[in-house]
Amino acid sequence: MKKITLLFLFALLGGVFMQGQELLTNGNFEQGELAWSGNALNVQTDGGNSFNFANVMTAGMPFDVNLSNVVEIIQGETYTLSFQAVTDAPDTRTMVVGIGLNEAPFAAATETVTLTPALQTFEVTLTASDFGIPNSRVLFDMGADVGVVVIDNVSLVLGGGVAPVLPITAAPTPPNRPVADVFSLFSDAYTAQPNVDFGAFGAGSQDITTIQIEGDNTQQINFNQPDTPFLLVDWGTTFDASDFTHFHMDYWIQTDLNVGLVVNPKWSNHLGDMGETSAFGLTNPVTTFGEWVSTDILISDFDAEDPTQQRDALRQFIITVAGAEAGNRTLFIDNLYLHKATLGAEDFSTVDVSVYPNPTAELWTVNASSNIITSVALFDMAGRRVSVATPNESTFEINASNLSPGIYLATIATAQGNNTIRLIKE
Numbered sequence: 001m002k003k004i005t006l007l008f009l010f011a012l013l014g015g016v017f018m019q020g021q022e023l024l025t026n027g028n029f030e031q032g033e034l035a036w037s038g039n040a041l042n043v044q045t046d047g048g049n050s051f052n053f054a055n056v057m058t059a060g061m062p063f064d065v066n067l068s069n070v071v072e073i074i075q076g077e078t079y080t081l082s083f084q085a086v087t088d089a090p091d092t093r094t095m096v097v098g099i100g101l102n103e104a105p106f107a108a109a110t111e112t113v114t115l116t117p118a119l120q121t122f123e124v125t126l127t128a129s130d131f132g133i134p135n136s137r138v139l140f141d142m143g144a145d146v147g148v149v150v151i152d153n154v155s156l157v158l159g160g161g162v163a164p165v166l167p168i169t170a171a172p173t174p175p176n177r178p179v180a181d182v183f184s185l186f187s188d189a190y191t192a193q194p195n196v197d198f199g200a201f202g203a204g205s206q207d208i209t210t211i212q213i214e215g216d217n218t219q220q221i222n223f224n225q226p227d228t229p230f231l232l233v234d235w236g237t238t239f240d241a242s243d244f245t246h247f248h249m250d251y252w253i254q255t256d257l258n259v260g261l262v263v264n265p266k267w268s269n270h271l272g273d274m275g276e277t278s279a280f281g282l283t284n285p286v287t288t289f290g291e292w293v294s295t296d297i298l299i300s301d302f303d304a305e306d307p308t309q310q311r312d313a314l315r316q317f318i319i320t321v322a323g324a325e326a327g328n329r330t331l332f333i334d335n336l337y338l339h340k341a342t343l344g345a346e347d348f349s350t351v352d353v354s355v356y357p358n359p360t361a362e363l364w365t366v367n368a369s370s371n372i373i374t375s376v377a378l379f380d381m382a383g384r385r386v387s388v389a390t391p392n393e394s395t396f397e398i399n400a401s402n403l404s405p406g407i408y409l410a411t412i413a414t415a416q417g418n419n420t421i422r423l424i425k426e
Contacts, residue, residue: 032050038066038140039065040066056145056148068102070102075128075131079125081138082122086119087148094115174248176189177190183314186337193235200234208221223321223329241311244299249336255329257328258286262320263319268315269306280299281318297420352368359424361400366395373394375388376390378423387399
């Protein structure tokens with residue numbers, strides 16, 4: 001495998017985290033060889049990420065080339081094993097994976113998976129029907145075929161679980177801005193405010209992990225509805241953001257629980273630093289899945305709670321991820337900051353989208369100048385999608401005649417970016 005190919009593959013590898021108690025030690029190889037054994041053990045680090053790299057030169061029995069992690073297995077229990085793997089074989093190659101005894105008679109529950117040159121996330125469910133002792137193991141037997149086998153982010157949990165789908169590309173890189181023009185909570189592009197605490201005070205989601213995607217630090221957060229459908233971020237002191245005009249956040253989500261889904265940001269103001277005195281939030285229906293969404297909007301467009309968006313003593317930031325269905329959802333966040341609109345057009349391009357007339361009783365006309373509108377989704381204030389269209393034109397009309405009077409949000413997507421615009425139906 002050429003070095004450049006290896007670098008590319010492992011820029012793609014990020015954390016896979018299952019719901020439930022993690023049973024393995026050092027499943028992501030970040031602690032080197034700790035807890036791992038076998039003649040295929042060969043931990044390497046590239047681009048800030050550690051992984052196991054084995055090159056099988058001669059085909060034989062699957063167990064001739066093995067990688068194992070010792071873990072207690074309880075007889076009769078069902079486990080979920082997940083991991084990421086890839087090969088440089090010209091086409092495909094197989095590998096036996098499973099759980100089993102780490103001593104004679106080496107009873108095991110296994111499955112055979114097929115690796116390809118494209119990175120895959122695997123998840124298998126295994127039951128220890130007739131074995132189970134403290135000296136058991138997770139096993140990877142790869143001796144049946146020749147070729148490189150790269151493994152990372154191995155997880156074992158008791159019972160079933162669902163591994164989140166991971167982004168394979170990093171969030172867009174923000175433009176260069178003067179230091180004084182940015183208040184950053186998380187971004188590789190800007191220096192973050194000191195003492196930023198994701199999951200502050202043990203409130204909300206505590207399933208928070210910083211992973212790397214193409215070498216870019218990214219926050220992976222699991223939200224459980226109804227138990228922990230929000231994230232609380234605190235930085236220990238107040239900050240006067242009165243001169244800041246825009247909010248920016250890049251987020252990525254892929255979930256089957258998408259009916260009525262919102263990812264709503266909120267800022268909490270603490271005058272006198274004695275608790276929340278006001279707050280302002282944004283109703284943000286999710287219309288794009290499996291892609292990065294870059295939200296860059298005027299703070300004055302935040303539509304919930306304080307209509308003045310008072311921000312002279314900001315102390316906390318909250319994200320709520322919730323929809324019509326209960327369950328677990330994983331959100332990926334990057335480039336979370338406030339900024340001042342001080343850049344010229346040569347520094348930062350925005351999508352020029354207008355909607356008129358607004359208010360209306362009949363039709364809204366959406367105009368994206370020279371940009372092609374790829375999709376338009378309309379949501380009511382409860383987060384329900386009431387219409388969607390894929391015009392693939394620079395101008396499009398939204399029929400409002402059958403809608404109830406009130407406020408709606410139109411999410412307009414183009415190849416150059418997305419805009420969310422508040423609309424009023426008379």
